[in-house]
């Protein structure tokens with residue numbers, strides 16, 4: 001494979017990459033960097049941990065170095081932690097340029113961000129919601145001269161669902177120039193390829209790793225069949241075994257909900273495991289602190305919701321445990337991709353209950369690989385079952401006392417204030433909307449009831465007429 005030099009990168013950038021441990025380009029870098037340097041749009045689809053970030057950071061920095069100005073490049077990404085991780089790569093690789101970057105994410109002070117944006121950083125790395133809020137509310141910065149628009153985890157940004165970014169993306173796309181270079185990257189681009197292609201229209205270059213299997217070879221993928229009621233005992237047993245057998249270890253456990261994440265963290269701590277939680281109901285500063293503690297191996301276990309499923313690059317992670325089977329194969333691919341990165345080995349264990357077997361089939365079909373069973377000595381699990389279940393119940397009660405759901409409401413209100421919204425006004429608006437909805441529903445019900453009554457009346461009349469006709473006929477016959 002060609003060296004970085006041969007891809008058209010300047011010597012200072014090649015040297016900077018080398019200092020970061022990037023001595024030879026990975027396939028996605030070797031394939032995407034030259035067309036990006038030629039000015040083409042690019043859609044890059046490569047497996048998790050294959051170096052997609054540097055595949056866009058390096059060429060952007062090269063073009064920036066030829067004519068530096070702000071704001072030159074905007075990178076959009078779905079999570080706040082990922083935004084900081086990408087900013088870090090820009091900072092390190094762009095150091096000789098004196099690169100100025102600005103991270104614009106929710107949960108942090110908007111005024112400070114607005115000030116930073118007004119200072120024209122070269123690169124802005126943002127989550128769509130917060131950047132759209134800035135664009136709606138201030139005119140202290142402009143994206144009109146932008147040269148590069150990058151969508152990292154592009155398929156997630158274009159996905160529609162409960163937490164979609166579509167409305168915010170529309171605001172952002174209005175603010176960026178039509179003449180720009182658009183770079184789109186993800187490990188799972190194919191589902192949203194058509195939508196993505198409409199964003200990248202400048203002689204787009206599409207690159208996908210030529211491989212049937214969608215996950216990396218270095219990943220040992222297992223499943224563990226467990227009845228729902230004993231899942232936690234299996235989890236404690238798995239962690240204990242791992243801790244006993246390895247010296248340098250670190251695990252990410254994915255859960256379905258924030259509450260489950262919180263309970264599991266409390267429970268594992270009661271068993272003296274070094275764990276931290278990461279979910280969207282935590283304050284942003286707590287989220288960053290938790291991740292930092294995990295990254296520096298002070299805590300060996302990260303329990304997270306899907307907020308950590310994509311993009312996070314923590315080389316020490318050897319094990320991913322899915323406490324629930326992901327409902328979508330795509331989510332599975334990203335979750336297990338937190339281990340076995342950049343050629344390292346890793347193992348993933350997905351807990352599967354009797355109700356999840358169809359989900360495993362869907363995953364296997366998508367990744368084009370059969371998961372292997374993970375065997376466990378059941379006797380050892382049974383030995384701790386009661387202890388684990390009692391501990392879990394204690395944690396659930398503790399969490400009820402901590403008003404976890406109430407905190408959720410308070411956090412929501414705080415978030416609104418940070419976003420410049422009035423929570424009381426929002427509450428009123430919501431209540432009014434609910435009222436209108438209720439009124440509409442009542443009206444609809446009334447209409448339906450009237451229609452039903454009318455129908456019944458018509459049927460009654462028809463029946464009456466029929467009976468009258470029959471009576472008349474009988475009367476005639478009797479005559």
Ligand SMILES: Nc1ncnc2c1ncn2[C@@H]1O[C@H](COP(=O)(O)OP(=O)(O)OP(=O)(O)O)[C@@H](O)[C@H]1O
Pocket residue numbers: 021022023024025026029046047048049050051052053054186187310311312313315337341342
């Ligand atoms: N050319 C290279 N040589 C060696 N290591 C590399 C190279 N390029 C990137 N890496 C390393 O590989 C790791 C994964 O890279 P990166 O986070 O960009 O992966 P990704 O493809 O974006 O993964 P994901 O799909 O999970 O977001 C990082 O630690 C990065 O430093």
